Amino acid sequence: xxxxxxxxxxxxxxxxxxxLGLALIGCFxxxxxxxxxxxxxxxGVAILIPLAFTLGLPATPALILLTSVYFGAMYGGRISSIxxxxxxxxxxxMTTLDGYPMTQKGQAGEALALSGVASFVGAFFATWxxxxxxxxxxxxxxxFGPAEYFALFTLAFATLGGIAARNQAKAVIAAALGLAxxxxxxxxxxxxxxxxxxxxxxxxxxxxxxxxxxxxxISEVFLFLEHPNGSAPGDAKVKLNRLTAPLSMLKETRxxxxxxxxxxxxxxxxxxxxxxxxxxxxxxxEKRLKDKEGTFGKGDPRGVAAPEAGNNAAAGGxxxxxxxxxxxxxxxTAVMLAMLMALNITPGPLLFxxxxxxxxxxxxxxxxxxxxxxxxxxxxxxxxVRVLQVPTKYLLPAVAMxxxxxxxGLSGSTFDLLVMIIFGVGGYLLRKLDVPLVPVILGILLGNxxxxxxxxxLTISDGDLSILWGSPIAxxxxxxxxxxxxxxxxxxxxxRPKKDATVAP
Amino acid sequence: xxxxxxxxxxxxxxxxxxxxxxxxxxxxxxxxxAPANAGGGWDFTCRQxxxxxxxxxxxxxxxxxxxxxxxxxxxxxxEVVAKRNGDDSLIxxxxxxxxxxxxxxxxxxxxxxxxxxxxxxxxxxxxxxxSKDSPVETLADLFEAVKENxxxxxxxxxxxxxxxxxxxxxxxxxxxxIDDARAIKYVAFEGGGxxxxxxxxxxxxxxxxxxxxxxGFVDSGDLKxxxxxxxxxxxGEFGQFPTAKEQGIDAVGANWRGFYAPGGxxxxxxxxxxxxxxxxxxxxxxxxxxxxxxxxxxxxFGADFDAFVSGEIANTEALSREIGILQ
Numbered sequence: 163x164x165x166x167x168x169x170x171x172x173x174x175x176x177x178x179x180x181x182l183g184l185a186l187i188g189c190f191x192x193x194x195x196x197x198x199x200x201x202x203x204x205x206g207v208a209i210l211i212p213l214a215f216t217l218g219l220p221a222t223p224a225l226i227l228l229t230s231v232y233f234g235a236m237y238g239g240r241i242s243s244i245x246x247x248x249x250x251x252x253x254x255x256m257t258t259l260d261g262y263p264m265t266q267k268g269q270a271g272e273a274l275a276l277s278g279v280a281s282f283v284g285a286f287f288a289t290w291x292x293x294x295x296x297x298x299x300x301x302x303x304x305x306f307g308p309a310e311y312f313a314l315f316t317l318a319f320a321t322l323g324g325i326a327a328r329n330q331a332k333a334v335i336a337a338a339l340g341l342a343x344x345x346x347x348x349x350x351x352x353x354x355x356x357x358x359x360x361x362x363x364x365x366x367x368x369x370x371x372x373x374x375x376x377x378x379x380i381s382e383v384f385l386f387l388e389h390p391n392g393s394a395p396g397d398a399k400v401k402l403n404r405l406t407a408p409l410s411m412l413k414e415t416r417x418x419x420x421x422x423x424x425x426x427x428x429x430x431x432x433x434x435x436x437x438x439x440x441x442x443x444x445x446x447x448e449k450r451l452k453d454k455e456g457t458f459g460k461g462d463p464r465g466v467a468a469p470e471a472g473n474n475a476a477a478g479g480x481x482x483x484x485x486x487x488x489x490x491x492x493x494x495t496a497v498m499l500a501m502l503m504a505l506n507i508t509p510g511p512l513l514f515x516x517x518x519x520x521x522x523x524x525x526x527x528x529x530x531x532x533x534x535x536x537x538x539x540x541x542x543x544x545x546x547v548r549v550l551q552v553p554t555k556y557l558l559p560a561v562a563m564x565x566x567x568x569x570x571g572l573s574g575s576t577f578d579l580l581v582m583i584i585f586g587v588g589g590y591l592l593r594k595l596d597v598p599l600v601p602v603i604l605g606i607l608l609g610n611x612x613x614x615x616x617x618x619x620l621t622i623s624d625g626d627l628s629i630l631w632g633s634p635i636a637x638x639x640x641x642x643x644x645x646x647x648x649x650x651x652x653x654x655x656x657x658r659p660k661k662d663a664t665v666a667p
Numbered sequence: 668x669x670x671x672x673x674x675x676x677x678x679x680x681x682x683x684x685x686x687x688x689x690x691x692x693x694x695x696x697x698x699x700x701a702p703a704n705a706g707g708g709w710d711f712t713c714r715q716x717x718x719x720x721x722x723x724x725x726x727x728x729x730x731x732x733x734x735x736x737x738x739x740x741x742x743x744x745x746e747v748v749a750k751r752n753g754d755d756s757l758i759x760x761x762x763x764x765x766x767x768x769x770x771x772x773x774x775x776x777x778x779x780x781x782x783x784x785x786x787x788x789x790x791x792x793x794x795x796x797x798s799k800d801s802p803v804e805t806l807a808d809l810f811e812a813v814k815e816n817x818x819x820x821x822x823x824x825x826x827x828x829x830x831x832x833x834x835x836x837x838x839x840x841x842x843x844x845i846d847d848a849r850a851i852k853y854v855a856f857e858g859g860g861x862x863x864x865x866x867x868x869x870x871x872x873x874x875x876x877x878x879x880x881x882x883g884f885v886d887s888g889d890l891k892x893x894x895x896x897x898x899x900x901x902x903g904e905f906g907q908f909p910t911a912k913e914q915g916i917d918a919v920g921a922n923w924r925g926f927y928a929p930g931g932x933x934x935x936x937x938x939x940x941x942x943x944x945x946x947x948x949x950x951x952x953x954x955x956x957x958x959x960x961x962x963x964x965x966x967x968f969g970a971d972f973d974a975f976v977s978g979e980i981a982n983t984e985a986l987s988r989e990i991g992i993l994q
Contacts, residue, residue, distance in 0.1 A: 365739060433864065621852060622871065
């Protein structure tokens with residue numbers, strides 16, 4: 163009951179006209195920022211910090227504004243994934259896999275409405291998780307040392323085959339490319355630069371946003387240049403059936419949303435994992451469990467609902483270590499953490515007891531923001547899908563422009579723009595070779611963390627490999643990883659003849 | 668028009684400025700480069716000092732913060748040297764990490780004398796800590812354990828190998844009589860927060876970081892600070908922690924925060940900015956910011972700061988040679 167009373171106090175703090183107004187502005191800006199390729203939640207929050215300072219906002223309103231932007235961007239990221247096959251930010255990448263095929267089938271409206279609801283479900287229940295489970299979850303997060311994280315990332319890679327619809331070998335090649343790109347930069351455990359060719363801009367490695375925008379957005383532009391007058395992918399031939407998700411579709415996907423929420427929330431809680439892992443695992447698990455007819459990757463609504471619920475739940479989950487430990491669970495929470503410190507609030511184990519009004523005000527703001535986002539997003543589906551009616555010859559130059567501005571804004575360096583273009587060319591070639599792009603990004607995102615944690619674990623154990631399976635948690639994860647890797651091979655062998663007969667084009 | 672307004676504002680504020688602060692240089696639209704993405708320590712330095720400079724009416728308009736990330740600050744350093752060498756209205760955030768990298772040659776072709784060093788705005792002193800359940804009670808105990816079995820004690824820190832958190836352990840270990848710096852086991856994490864979490868989870872045995880990173884965990888009783896690497900006990904609530912010196916281990920490690928300016932900056936402008944940083948540092952407003960953020964006193968300005976930076980670089984270079992990061 164204590165918790166509910168505190169939450170009530172939180173709502174009392176959050177429910178002022180000024181705060182509601184800030185939440186509305188934040189949600190709206192966040193949705194737009196999230197939808198623009200190259201601008202993700204971390205940029206959105208970073209851009210608005212000076213605004214919060216200039217307005218002289220006290221802690222609670224400032225946090226309300228920033229969390230609204232954060233969650234807005236998590237909602238918004240899906241829009242360009244679904245409509246253009248260009249992820250608006252990295253966690254929305256998995257949504258391209260089934261969201262864009264839905265658009266091609268004329269179901270853009272349904273996909274957007276469904277993903278809006280899934281986002282709400284994920285974020286809403288993750289916030290309840292934050293309310294009731296934060297103290298316990300923090301203890302679980304502490305159990306994760308380098309060895310456990312390494313097992314966790316291995317698990318992610320073991321299920322990688324799940325995302326390749328057709329050719330598994332190509333998915334593996336793509337992931338290997340991503341891993342190689344992840345190696346660029348100064349090695350953390352020795353301080354030695356690797357694959358940098360003496361170029362100082364490469365010392366910190368290649369930012370994954372540059373890779374995403376290059377591979378997805380810029381390569382799209384190249385594809386268009388190939389057929390400037392013809393019909394490039396995403397051309398206006400797409401027709402729209404309706405602008406809401408039918409109730410039956412929501413019903414059909416509620417299991418996917420529930421699983422996505424749980425998986426996403428848990429990976430958000432682990433500081434080293436984050437939203438991308440959440441949406442990725444949510445998708446692959448869903449595919450493993452439910453893809454009986456081979457419809458995933460071809461516009462299955464469940465393939466949209468699961469990762470969207472997952473990445474929004476992860477956003478809620480990542481607030482757990484930020485508030486309770488002062489450890490950012492993602493790039494965005496890192497920026498918010500800096501903001502908190504600038505407001506003289508020290509996140510950490512005592513935040514909940516020392517400054518309850520800030521914490522509960524923030525949590526209340528999350529609830530308000532989520533309801534607001536749902537209300538904003540569902541009616542705005544009609545507006546978003548208009549994007550599809552813009553002729554490609556106007557749309558893609560605009561995409562290119564936004565990409566350049568977004569990436570330049572990230573680091574203020576023209577070198578990054580060149581890297582982005584190189585990735586664009588690479589993405590174009592990979593698409594021509596029918597190599598999936600998503601595993602490349604996963605290789606970059608997860609490979610880096612995987613390597614770091616392996617090296618850390620081995621430093622701690624003086625090179626003794628047994629540390630990697632030295633705890634019950636690690637053993638559990640390894641078991642899951644092996645099952646996830648082996649089971650599909652066995653099951654696939656049993657099912658393949660049937661599957662090929664029905665699915666092969 | 669904009670320029671006109673700025674000029675008018677500058678004149679206005681110049682006349683309002685306290686007597687004694689008359690310089691041949693007048694501040695206009697000032698830019699502060701934070702050589703990292705938003706949210707890091709350098710970003711904090713730019714934003715907080717920029718805010719104070721404006722609030723104290725030292726500059727006529729809000730300081731524009733530019734995030735120029737890359738190469739651990741090297742991209743910004745190269746940019747300032749190559750493209751903005753003569754800019755009188757530019758300051759760049761720096762810290763111990765900057766001098767560490769300069770010393771280790773991590774900024775290709777860069778040297779300390781290519782820029783002008785303005786001053787410090789405080790320091791974050793190093794701490795060495797263990798978790799509350801650890802049997803270790805003093806810094807000497809800890810290094811005794813290291814001497815007995817170097818592989819039994821893993822130090823976690825938020826910087827890369829050869830970075831500041833690593834060097835602090837080595838400075839302390841050397842002072843404690845451990846000659847083979849390579850025997851010290853150091854595990855690099857992403858930031859102090861992650862390193863503390865690993866310590867609390869029991870995955871590593873000791874933590875090397877800055878005092879501001881540990882505050883929340885000390886208050887909650889999860890962390891036992893063995894020693895602060897400062898000359899004398901710190902003011903305020905941090906005074907409860909013993910220094911390494913009083914335990915007979917003569918080790919000091921301060922992560923200073925401050926600014927440099929382009930090497931081609933005019934002497935008038937340089938004098939103005941040195942004084943501006945000094946005035947900010949001494950203001951009540953800044954003292955409040957320092958207290959709130961666990962920043963400790965460290966005042967070096969102008970020529971003194973330049974000498975301080977030279978000293979830091981020489982020390983780091985020697986240490987880096989010892990651990991083999993520099994050959």
